[in-house]
Amino acid sequence: MFKFLIIDDHELFSNGLKQIIEKYIPSKVTTIHDPLLSLAYNFSDFDLVFVDMDMPNMKGLELIEKVIERGDISKYLIISMHNKPSLIRKAQKLGVQGYMLKDDNVEDIINATNAVLHDKLYMSPKINHNTIDINKTFTPISPREEQVLKYIAMGKTMKEIGELLNISPDTAITHGKKIKQKLKIDSKAGLIKYAVENLLT
Amino acid sequence: MFKFLIIDDHELFSNGLKQIIEKYIPSKVTTIHDPLLSLAYNFSDFDLVFVDMDMPNMKGLELIEKVIERGDISKYLIISMHNKPSLIRKAQKLGVQGYMLKDDNVEDIINATNAVLHDKLYMSPKINHNTIDINKTFTPISPREEQVLKYIAMGKTMKEIGELLNISPDTAITHGKKIKQKLKIDSKAGLIKYAVENLLT
DNA sequence: TATGAAATACCTATTTGTGGGTATTTTGAT
DNA sequence: ATCAAAATACCCACAAATAGGTATTTCATA
Known part of the structure; x- marks a missing residue:
C-alpha cells in the first residue's frame, strides 16, 4: 500500500487524479489544494508527491526546492498544464523524477507513476520530441x-x-x-x- | 437517473469530473475526448452536456453552435480554463446555461450542475465580480x-x-x-x- | 431624419526601432 | 593563464511607430 500526496489547487482535477490513482495502484492518496499548507507535511512520509506547476501563492518548483532544502526526501512527479521547454529544463535541474502534462491520458499517468515508483525517470510522451529537439538547438538567453x-x-x-x-x-x-x-x-x-x-x- | 455528456480532450480531467458527478448526482455520464467524434451523438439524448472551451480541432463554442444549428436540444455547461470576459460574453450570446472554471471546487460544480438542470443560469462565483465590473466599463472593439x-x-x-x-x-x-x-x-x-x-x- | 459609430484616408513632427557594424571590459571556466 | 561568453557602449542610416490632428463615406438605429 503506497502513500501518495497530490498538491494542486484545482480541486476538481486533483480529486479526479486521486480516484484514478487509487483505482489502478494500491494506494492511499492525500490531496492538498494550497502549496503553503502542504509545507505542514513531511514529504518523506510519502512514496511519491504529485506537484502542480501553476499554483497561486507558490509555484510547484519553488515548493519542491523548499522541501528539498529542509531535508524532506521523496520522489516528485510534476503535473503541468504547459510543456514549456524552459520549465521542463528547470524541473530537470531540480532533479524531479517525472514530468507529466495535464492532458496526458490515464494510461500515461499510471505508467509515469509506476516508473517513478521504480526509480525511473519519466517524461510525458508529448514533450519528449519537442524538448529533445529544442534542447539540441537551444541557446539560452543570459x-x-x-x-x-x-x-x-x-x-x-x-x-x-x-x-x-x-x-x-x-x-x-x-x-x-x-x-x-x-x-x-x-x-x-x-x-x-x-x-x-x-x-x- | 440523468444522462450527461462530457466533451473534453483532457482525459484525466473528464474522468475525474465523471467520478465526481456520478458520486453526487444520480446519473450516467459519458465522456468523449474529441469534439469531432462527439458530433456523432445526438445531444438531445442528454439532459446536460459539459463542454470544454479549449480543445484542439474544434473550440467548445463552435461545437455548441454547430449542434444548435442542426437542431439538437440540450443544456450546456461550459468548463473553461480561463475567465476571459470576451469568451464569457460570447458564450452568453450563444445561450449557454452555465459557465464554470476548471479551478472551481467540487461544491461549485455540483451547484452549477443542479442549477442548470433546474433551468437556472449559473456562472462561476469566480467570474461574477470580474465580469460584471468589466461589462460596465467595457468598450468593445469593432x-x-x-x-x-x-x-x-x-x-x-x-x-x-x-x-x-x-x-x-x-x-x-x-x-x-x-x-x-x-x-x-x-x-x-x-x-x-x-x-x-x-x-x- | 438625424446622430453616432465604423471605416476609410491623409498631414506633420517627433520618437523609436532596426540592421549593419565595431569595440572594450568583466567574468567564469578550463 | 587563456579563451569564450557576457555585458557594456557607440556609429550610421533607414524604417516604422506615435501623437496630434482633420476629414469623408457608409450604415444602422433611435
Whole structure:
C-alpha cells in the first residue's frame, strides 16, 4: 500500500487524479489544494508527491526546492498544464523524477507513476520530441538578456530600460539584438509573445 | 437517473469530473475526448452536456453552435480554463446555461450542475465580480479593429496590415490608435499581451 | 431624419526601432 | 593563464511607430 500526496489547487482535477490513482495502484492518496499548507507535511512520509506547476501563492518548483532544502526526501512527479521547454529544463535541474502534462491520458499517468515508483525517470510522451529537439538547438538567453526581454514585454522603451538597469540605452538595444538572434525571432511582437508564454508568471 | 455528456480532450480531467458527478448526482455520464467524434451523438439524448472551451480541432463554442444549428436540444455547461470576459460574453450570446472554471471546487460544480438542470443560469462565483465590473466599463472593439489587433500581435507592420486588409497603411494606423483608446492601453506590448490573452486561440 | 459609430484616408513632427557594424571590459571556466 | 561568453557602449542610416490632428463615406438605429 503506497502513500501518495497530490498538491494542486484545482480541486476538481486533483480529486479526479486521486480516484484514478487509487483505482489502478494500491494506494492511499492525500490531496492538498494550497502549496503553503502542504509545507505542514513531511514529504518523506510519502512514496511519491504529485506537484502542480501553476499554483497561486507558490509555484510547484519553488515548493519542491523548499522541501528539498529542509531535508524532506521523496520522489516528485510534476503535473503541468504547459510543456514549456524552459520549465521542463528547470524541473530537470531540480532533479524531479517525472514530468507529466495535464492532458496526458490515464494510461500515461499510471505508467509515469509506476516508473517513478521504480526509480525511473519519466517524461510525458508529448514533450519528449519537442524538448529533445529544442534542447539540441537551444541557446539560452543570459540573465541580463532575460531582464531586458521582460522589460520589453512590459512595453518599456529601450531608453527606459536603460534607465531601469542603469545602462546606456544602446546597451539595451544591443541586448535586444542578441535576444532576437538567439531566439531566432525577428519581430517585437514575437519577442513579447515569447516572453508572455515563457517568462512571465 | 440523468444522462450527461462530457466533451473534453483532457482525459484525466473528464474522468475525474465523471467520478465526481456520478458520486453526487444520480446519473450516467459519458465522456468523449474529441469534439469531432462527439458530433456523432445526438445531444438531445442528454439532459446536460459539459463542454470544454479549449480543445484542439474544434473550440467548445463552435461545437455548441454547430449542434444548435442542426437542431439538437440540450443544456450546456461550459468548463473553461480561463475567465476571459470576451469568451464569457460570447458564450452568453450563444445561450449557454452555465459557465464554470476548471479551478472551481467540487461544491461549485455540483451547484452549477443542479442549477442548470433546474433551468437556472449559473456562472462561476469566480467570474461574477470580474465580469460584471468589466461589462460596465467595457468598450468593445469593432470587428475591423479586432482584425488589425490580431495582425499587430502577429508582428505585422502597419504597412503589411494595410496590404493584408486592402486598406491604406494610414487606416491601419488609425485603427491602431482607436484600439489603444478603447482598451486604455498605451504600449504596443500591452496590445500584444491583450491579444495573446483575449483574442488568440 | 438625424446622430453616432465604423471605416476609410491623409498631414506633420517627433520618437523609436532596426540592421549593419565595431569595440572594450568583466567574468567564469578550463 | 587563456579563451569564450557576457555585458557594456557607440556609429550610421533607414524604417516604422506615435501623437496630434482633420476629414469623408457608409450604415444602422433611435
